[in-house]
Amino acid sequence: MSDSTRQNRSNAWQTALTTLQEVSPPFIPAGAHAMTVVVEYPPGDPGAPPHRHSGPAFGYVLEGEMRFELEGEPERVVRAGEVFWEPGGDVIHYQDGNNRDDGPVRFTVTMLCEPGKPMLTVVDDEELAQRADRRAPRPEGRS
Template identity: 65%
Template sequence: MVDPAPVMQLLDQAHIENGLGPSHVMTVSIALEPGSAGSPPHRHSGPVFGYLVEGELVFELEGEPERVIRAGEAFWEPGGDVIHYQAANNLPDARTTFIAVMVCTPGKDMLTYVSAEELAERAHLRHPRPA
């Protein structure tokens, strides 16, 4: 019996303009309980690539409208100066789990929370919120 060839499906891709240089790469699994708001507004020192394993995620990056990502879908964010406003569980009665591969700048934290003062200063960069 001959093993069939592996099936590869492209889930997401990004063209990164800035050279990454030396990097610390982390892969994490994040589980959000029903209705969890997830992490407060934050940023990452480098790009993040994610894949939703189960549930639904409300995802919002600075300058982009919030959107719902569902199980089986992928997402990415550029990191750096971009604020990540939301990664919340969109379901009130089920867990949401995703895998994230984070390319971090060595010596910098993978995740840095944004202060209320900076959020106010950059409010004009946030996409208008849904009614």
């Protein structure tokens, strides 16, 4: 590399990194592959039905507000610029819908998927009923 190339380089890379989240997932499926997606729901959309992922998932809200709820945890709102994650496996992801009725929610999710398994598996009503005791108490007026 020439001296002129070195002189034209920026040092911004040395301070450009901001850690948004750092977690230790409980497991990573053997032979997992990574998948990164962008999800966008229109105003007021409830999002995906209750589901699970075959491996851990890590996300970042790009725009709007997402209503987020995992089995055993209270519902919470994740706003633009905030992160979320879920362990995957047997844990039910109850909500990922748009918390607002005046604009879309957009978020990106990187999932470590078990080979040969779908990225998302919908949980049926029978299983939801069997596991109802694992769901955190719901805010009044919500089901």
